[in-house]
Amino acid sequence: MLLSLLLAAAGAGLIQDDRPTETELRRARQLLAGAWTIVAATDDGDEIGLDLVRRRMVKDGRVVVTSRTITHVIPDTGEKQVVGFTLNPGKQPREINLISSDERTMPGIYKIEGEQLWVCFTDGRDPVRPTEFESKVGSSRILLRLDHASGPAATVAAAELEETVDVKDEVPVPATPAAPGRNRATPAEIARDRGIMAGLWDIVSIRDDGESLGASLIRQKIAENGRVRIGSRGVSVVSPLNDAKRLWAYRLDPATTPKEIDLVTETDSILKGIYTFDDDKLLVCVAKTEDMGRPATFEAPTGSGHILYTMRTVKPERVAAPAPIAATPAAPTPTPAELKAMREEQIREMLAGSWSITDSRGTLVTVLRPDGTFSSTRTLSRPRLFSPSVISYGGAWTYADGVFSGRVSGTNDPNMLGYSYVNRLQSISPTSMVMGGGGGALKTYRKL
Secondary structure, eight states, X not given: OOOSSGGGOOOOOOOGGGOOOHHHHHHHHHHHOEEEEEEEEEETTEXXXXXXXXXXISGGGEEEEOSSEEEEXXXXXXXXXXXXXXXXXXXXXXXXXXXXXXXXXXXXXXXXXXXXXXXXXXXXXXXXXXXXXXXXXXXXXXXXXEEEOOSHHHHHHHHHHHHHHHHXXXXXXXXXXXXXXXXXXXXXXXXXXXXXXXXEEEEEEEEETTEEEOHHHIIIIISGGGEEEEOSSEEEEEOTTTOOEEEEEEEEEXXXXXXXXXXXXXXXXXXXXXXXXXXXXXXXEEESSTTSOOOSXXXXXXXXXXXXXXXXXXXXXXXXXXXXXXXXXXXXXXXXXXXXXXXXXXXXXXXXEEEEEEETTEEEEEEEOTTSEEEEEEEESSOOTTSOSEEEEEEEEEEETXXXXXXXXXXXOGGGTTOEEEEEXXXXXXXXXXXXXXXXXXXXXXEO
């Protein structure tokens, strides 16, 4: 996720012949978890001064490692940046794969010596995993040496940064190369389906290798309140048994038939699956183990080794209208105010959904949810230097008297945080709407 020195890295998938045991992986993550301070940095043979690192790249040179992510703060903007990683401590030298927000992956190695962590990774167009902890001129490698931080300040820093990652469920996932002869989905297609998935879902049923689990059993044994929360890159479930939160990353490829989804477990296993939307339901069928092939149908019969999840989007509860005091022979004619209120409610219901527009800046996909929240993804046609090519943001929206307004409360672009905008709705139909006017250009949005 990181555009800076440390977090530009990512890695290729782990070698299947030397996969670590669960015990090895857990121990490795425990050793890496916590706050670390960069004490030396070499980029393609050039040593970078610590003052430059701390003032321009990584605030105080401090990074915080959790079980799945590395987080730091950009000094100029105060923005938190997150990069995911996978490990293979079973290899020598030990392998680490850092994953950026745009799903770039570059391979690296790591080691712990005393109180120091050494990380060397390749940051090039054709990344090759290093075999030694060195960064020579022309190697496209970055070598970092970090000291383990301790004390109350380190504990507070780790807690603050980890909380941000946990709330957003933002866990970067390495991209999967498209199969020969097959086109990979565009960023706009991926953003659209991620936007539709984002939110809270009720687990209606689970069919596990022929065994059916009902809603009551799911609420008591699998997921608190029988619900799962899906973020733009992560899936989280709270256990009803011990209140522990489990978090998986996911990646999508909506260009296939059926659409493909890969779940990355807490032990870095990649479970292959497929998904589809059916009215207000989401169906996901995944293989139970990493070495199994991807399901071809939304079925999980006995012996298949598949799990089929059926989920329904959680809709906001509505207050029931009061019962009429007495029956009347004919309904009274609505007053102009009542007609206006009915029309306003009808428009709000039509606004809820996924909308897309392509203009000179690129493609914008916005999901307006019935609960008054929204999430948007802007894929820029001409990204600015050192800026992300995809801008994600979200917040709250309202509509009244022909005016649509929104306020941004979360984004990966610090310039948009707290931004408010107002548009006049000119027309709306089940398939399109036109907004703008009053000095601004009219824009036509298409409903997905």
